[in-house]
Amino acid sequence: MSASFEALSARVRPAVVQIFATGYAPTEEGELSRTGSLISRQRSTGSGVIISADGYIVTNNHVVQGARKVEVRLAPWGSVPKMEPLLIAKVVGTDRESDLAILKIEHGSLPLLPLGDSNELRQGQLVMAFGNPLGLEGSASMGVISSTARQLKPDDPMVYVQTDAPINPGNSGGPLVDAEGRVIGINTFILSQGGGSEGIGFAVPSNVVRGVYQQIRKDGHVHRGQIGLGVQTINSTMARGLKLPQDWGVIASDVTPDGPAEKAGIKIGDIISTLNGRRMESARDLEVGIRGMMLTDVVKVGVFRKGREFTFDVPVLERVDDPQRFADMVNPEDNLVPKLGILGIDISEKLAAMLPDLRHPYGVVVARAGSGPFSGGSLEAGDVIFEINGVPAVNIKELRAQLDRLKSGDAVVLQVARRDKLIYVTLELE
Numbered sequence: 001m002s003a004s005f006e007a008l009s010a011r012v013r014p015a016v017v018q019i020f021a022t023g024y025a026p027t028e029e030g031e032l033s034r035t036g037s038l039i040s041r042q043r044s045t046g047s048g049v050i051i052s053a054d055g056y057i058v059t060n061n062h063v064v065q066g067a068r069k070v071e072v073r074l075a076p077w078g079s080v081p082k083m084e085p086l087l088i089a090k091v092v093g094t095d096r097e098s099d100l101a102i103l104k105i106e107h108g109s110l111p112l113l114p115l116g117d118s119n120e121l122r123q124g125q126l127v128m129a130f131g132n133p134l135g136l137e138g139s140a141s142m143g144v145i146s147s148t149a150r151q152l153k154p155d156d157p158m159v160y161v162q163t164d165a166p167i168n169p170g171n172s173g174g175p176l177v178d179a180e181g182r183v184i185g186i187n188t189f190i191l192s193q194g195g196g197s198e199g200i201g202f203a204v205p206s207n208v209v210r211g212v213y214q215q216i217r218k219d220g221h222v223h224r225g226q227i228g229l230g231v232q233t234i235n236s237t238m239a240r241g242l243k244l245p246q247d248w249g250v251i252a253s254d255v256t257p258d259g260p261a262e263k264a265g266i267k268i269g270d271i272i273s274t275l276n277g278r279r280m281e282s283a284r285d286l287e288v289g290i291r292g293m294m295l296t297d298v299v300k301v302g303v304f305r306k307g308r309e310f311t312f313d314v315p316v317l318e319r320v321d322d323p324q325r326f327a328d329m330v331n332p333e334d335n336l337v338p339k340l341g342i343l344g345i346d347i348s349e350k351l352a353a354m355l356p357d358l359r360h361p362y363g364v365v366v367a368r369a370g371s372g373p374f375s376g377g378s379l380e381a382g383d384v385i386f387e388i389n390g391v392p393a394v395n396i397k398e399l400r401a402q403l404d405r406l407k408s409g410d411a412v413v414l415q416v417a418r419r420d421k422l423i424y425v426t427l428e429l430e
Helices: 002-015 029-035 206-219 236-242 260-264 283-291 323-329 349-354 396-404
Strands: 016-026 039-050 056-060 067-073 090-095 100-104 126-131 139-150 160-163 175-177 183-190 201-205 229-233 250-255 271-275 298-305 308-315 342-346 364-369 374-376 384-388 411-418 421-429
Touching: 002 016, 002 126, 002 139, 002 175, 016 056, 039 126, 039 183, 056 183, 056 206, 067 090, 090 206, 100 206, 126 183, 139 201, 160 183, 183 206, 201 206, 229 283, 250 260, 250 271, 250 283, 260 308, 271 283, 323 364, 342 396, 384 396
Parallel strands: none
Antiparallel strands: 016 039, 016 067, 039 056, 056 100, 090 100, 126 139, 126 175, 139 160, 160 201, 175 183, 183 201, 229 250, 271 298, 298 308, 342 364, 364 384, 374 421, 384 411, 411 421
16 A cells, blocks of 8 residues: 555656745734835745646636736656746636636646546545645645535535545645546645644535636636526425425426526426436535536436426526626727726626616726736726726726826725625725
C-alpha cells in the first residue's frame, strides 16, 4: 500500500501548482492606525491543478477573486527546475456559485490530471488531497470519502464531497484524487471550531468542475440550465393528503407554462421517479442533477402517474434569471468600460424585456465584471448602473464620459440595481 501511494504522489504532484494572487483589500483595524491607509496591497496563495496539456488550470474563485495579478509556480517535473520563475496566468473565467476559476498559462506541453466521475464515489473510499497548505509547496494528505454528496444548507444549490483528508489554508483549489490519480474534487473549504483542520473538509465534485471548465473554456462564463419544473420532497403528510402511493420521493409542484417540461408532457402532481435513469429521492437530487447539465442536453425524466410509468425527453434551457446570460451579447471593442473593469450593455427594448423590474428605462447592464483601476467596492454580472455621482448614466457613452472627467483619487459612487434592490457601490480611482 505504501508503494502504491508513493507512486500515486509522484504521478499527481507535477500537475499541482502554487498560485499567488496580488490585489487590494480594506486595511484591517490594527494596521489602519499604523499606516493610515484605508486600502492595502495584499498577496494571497492557493493551489490549482492542471487539467489540459495546453495550460488550463482549475482553482477556487476565492483564491483569485479581486486579484490584479495572478502568478503560477509549477511543481518540479521532468526538465523543469525546482525554482522555476513565476508564470503570469490569465483568468479565463470564474463562477461564484461553485467557487471555481479557470486560469491559463503559456508553457508548452504540461503534465495534467484527468477528471474522474464524482457520481461513482463511495463512502469510505481512499483519497488523497494535494496542495500547498500554509504555503508548504507540494504537500499531500490521505483520508477517506466521508460523504459523497453533502449539502450544507437546505437552500444551497451546491453539493460537496466531504472528506477527512486534512485540508488547511493554502490547500484551496488543489485536487482531491482517487487511487487512480483522477481528480474527483477541488478542495474548497473546511468546517472548524479552532481554525485548523479537524477532518471535515469539502471539495467541489469533479462533475461540477467538468461542466464549469467546459463552459468557461468555450464561452468565458457559465450558463445555468433549467427545465421549467418546480419540485418538492414528498413527506408522509403530503402523501396522506394527496393519496400518493408513496411517502418519499419527488413531486412536481409546479410546471412552467410553455416551458420544456410542460411541452414534453409532465404535469403538476406527477411523481418524478428518475432523471437519466438515476432514482430521485429528494427535490435536491433533481435540482442538483439539472444544475450539472449543459444547455445542449436533453434529459430523460421518469414519471409515475396514476399507476402508470412514463419517460419524457426534456431539453435543458438557460435559466432566465442567470446574470451571466448577458455575456454573449457583448464584445470588448464596443462594450468595455475600462475604468470600471466591466463589459456593459445599454438598456434597450430587448434588454428591458429580460429585466421586467427595471426602475428606469435607461442605464448600463454589467455583462461581465473583472478588476479595474480602482479600490473599494465591486460590481457583479447582472448589476444595472443608473447613476454615477448623482448623474444619470443613460448609456455606456455617458458613463465613459463621466468617468473620463475624474482623476486619480476621486471618489465614484454608483447607484446600482442588484437583485431587484438599489444599492450604492463606492469606489476610488487609482
